[in-house]
Amino acid sequence: MAPIPQGGTVAVTGSAGFIGGWVVHQLLDEGYRVRACVRDANDDEKVGFLKAMPGYASGRLSLHSANLDEAGCFDEIFKGCQGVAHLSHVSSYDDMDYVKRVCDHVINSVNQSETVNRVVVTSSIAAVMSESDIQELVRRPVLYEDRYPDEQNPKRQANRGQGYSMGKVLAERAFADAAEESGRWDAITCCPGDNVGPILSAHQKNFGPWQHHIETMLLGQYSQNVIGAYRAWFTVDVRDVAEAHIRILESVNVQNGERFIAWSTETRNVEDVCASIDRLLPELGFAGAELIDPLPEKVQAKEAQFRAIWGGCELRNDRICETLGMAFRPLDVSIRDCVETLISVGGVEPVRKPGF
Ligand SMILES: NC(=O)c1ccc[n+]([C@@H]2O[C@H](COP(=O)([O-])OP(=O)(O)OC[C@H]3O[C@@H](n4cnc5c(N)ncnc54)[C@H](OP(=O)(O)O)[C@@H]3O)[C@@H](O)[C@H]2O)c1
Numbered sequence: 001m002a003p004i005p006q007g008g009t010v011a012v013t014g015s016a017g018f019i020g021g022w023v024v025h026q027l028l029d030e031g032y033r034v035r036a037c038v039r040d041a042n043d044d045e046k047v048g049f050l051k052a053m054p055g056y057a058s059g060r061l062s063l064h065s066a067n068l069d070e071a072g073c074f075d076e077i078f079k080g081c082q083g084v085a086h087l088s089h090v091s092s093y094d095d096m097d098y099v100k101r102v103c104d105h106v107i108n109s110v111n112q113s114e115t116v117n118r119v120v121v122t123s124s125i126a127a128v129m130s131e132s133d134i135q136e137l138v139r140r141p142v143l144y145e146d147r148y149p150d151e152q153n154p155k156r157q158a159n160r161g162q163g164y165s166m167g168k169v170l171a172e173r174a175f176a177d178a179a180e181e182s183g184r185w186d187a188i189t190c191c192p193g194d195n196v197g198p199i200l201s202a203h204q205k206n207f208g209p210w211q212h213h214i215e216t217m218l219l220g221q222y223s224q225n226v227i228g229a230y231r232a233w234f235t236v237d238v239r240d241v242a243e244a245h246i247r248i249l250e251s252v253n254v255q256n257g258e259r260f261i262a263w264s265t266e267t268r269n270v271e272d273v274c275a276s277i278d279r280l281l282p283e284l285g286f287a288g289a290e291l292i293d294p295l296p297e298k299v300q301a302k303e304a305q306f307r308a309i310w311g312g313c314e315l316r317n318d319r320i321c322e323t324l325g326m327a328f329r330p331l332d333v334s335i336r337d338c339v340e341t342l343i344s345v346g347g348v349e350p351v352r353k354p355g356f
Contacts, residue, residue: 002117004083004249009033011081013068013106014088016046018207019122019192021200022242023085028055030246034062035077037088041065049201068102074109078116083249086175087122093163096170103174111182119187120248121175123168125234128191128261129313130165132156137309143234144316145191145259176257186256188248190241193263193315196334197238198341205346210235214338217274217289218350224293225270230306232267234315237334240264240326247324254323264328265315273335280336285356 004010010027014020015036027034034055038047041063055061066073069091078084090102110116129143132155140147149156149165156162168191175187194210205215210233216222225231244262248254268276271291278286293300320326342348 003252004118006250007031007033008082009035009080010083010085010249011035011037011064011074011078012085012087013037013066013074014086014122015050015063016043016201016203017087017089018199018204018211019195019238019241020085020087021049021204022197022238023087023245024050024061025053025200026239026242026246028053028061032246033060035081036061036063037066037074037077038063039065039067046201046203068105071105072109074106075112078109078113080115081113082115082117084110084116084119085122085245085249086119087245090167093167094158096158096163096166099167099170100174103171107175107178110185111178114184116185118185118249119175119179120245121172121187121189122245123172123189123191123259124164125191125193125261125263126165127168127172130162130228132160132162134306134309137313141312142314142316143261145261145319172259179256186254188251188254188256189259190244190248191259191261192241192244193234193236193261195238195241196233196235196331196338197329198337199345200341202346205342205348211338211342213270214273214277214335215342215346215348217277218286218339218342218348219289220287220351221290221292222270222274224291224295226295228310229295229299230303231310232269233273234263234267235331235334236263237329237331240328244320244324244326247326251324260320260324261317262320262326263315263317264331265317266328266331267315268331276332276335277339280332281339284339284350285352287351287353289351 012023015024016038024036064077130149132153136150172189179187196210241262
């Protein structure tokens with residue numbers, strides 16, 4: 001029930017991931033001790049970038065293999081930690097019993113540690129706005145922390161594409177309830193928007209999905225947004241999301257069960273994201289890319305209507321700015337840095353105009 005002490009020890013699940021990698025990096029920069037939890041600490045293709053961090057050489061950063069599908073997997077790792085940043089995905093969002101079970105694995109390890117004060121649960125804007133009926137966004141267009149998807153809609157089913165959103169809401173509540181019951185730690189949620197920004201390791205270009213979309217643009221063909229048909233990207237820089245996690249761990253102003261949306265409120269249609277590349281980096285000679293629309297014909301027929309509904313949404317980040325003092329980078333910076341690292345770290349060869 002307390003913020004973590006400056007320089008304390010934090011366990012980060014999903015450390016090999018896009019956001020988790022940046023949380024580890026920034027925690028080290030700010031003087032913390034970090035236990036990076038990955039599925040396989042010997043898989044250097046995924047964890048080599050962590051071992052290359054200076055803190056690993058001194059031992060301030062250590063790596064730990066843990067598969068959250070296995071009960072007790074974090075028991076030893078969390079002992080002695082004051083904070084946990086729980087960023088890892090789960091193996092599947094199709095089965096809510098499974099999602100609850102793996103939440104309990106993490107929760108039990110937190111309880112057993114007897115040292116953890118605070119857990120940051122990484123949720124998603126999908127737990128704020130993923131609607132089975134898009135008209136719900138017309139009725140409630142303000143996207144802020146107290147908004148949840150319409151959970152009464154009978155179409156809100158895992159097998160109808162709502163599993164990720166349902167699993168995230170379930171996890172938020174499971175952690176907050178367990179923390180309250182324990183009385184010894186608190187659980188605060190971070191709901192990131194669409195993460196764009198620099199990758200730290202080549203394998204991260206394949207995930208995302210947003211940095212992966214930018215990779216496909218560089219390769220010459222990209223897809224219409226199907227995560228919310230025709231929705232613009234509701235963006236945030238991955239480095240700002242990492243900072244938000246650390247500020248939540250440190251804050252004296254947050255309460256168990258609170259959630260903070262981490263996005264800049266800057267939105268951009270996928271076509272304009274692609275067009276930004278040449279505008280921001282003319283030296284690259286990027287040849288542009290072909291847009292594919294994989295949405296079903298009946299959805300394509302409603303493109304204008306969908307765009308209007310998404311365009312009518314109001315993105316808010318007052319709470320995270322006021323409570324945690326966050327300021328967000330502009331999307332142009334995130335796109336530029338994403339492109340440059342996809343090439344320099346990820347080895348992506350962009351399609352170029354003649355002469356480049
Ligand atoms: N990226 C976004 O735009 C975005 C937006 C909103 C919310 N989020 C949330 O932010 C979190 C991090 O996202 P990300 O983009 O950084 O994802 P990511 O790059 O795919 O990384 C996720 C990590 O989860 C780990 N993982 C998956 N299944 C696991 C299991 N059974 N046991 C242990 N670890 C497991 C993987 O570990 P290994 O690599 O070690 O196998 C992977 O590195 C996720 O919870 C995601 O839902 C992301």
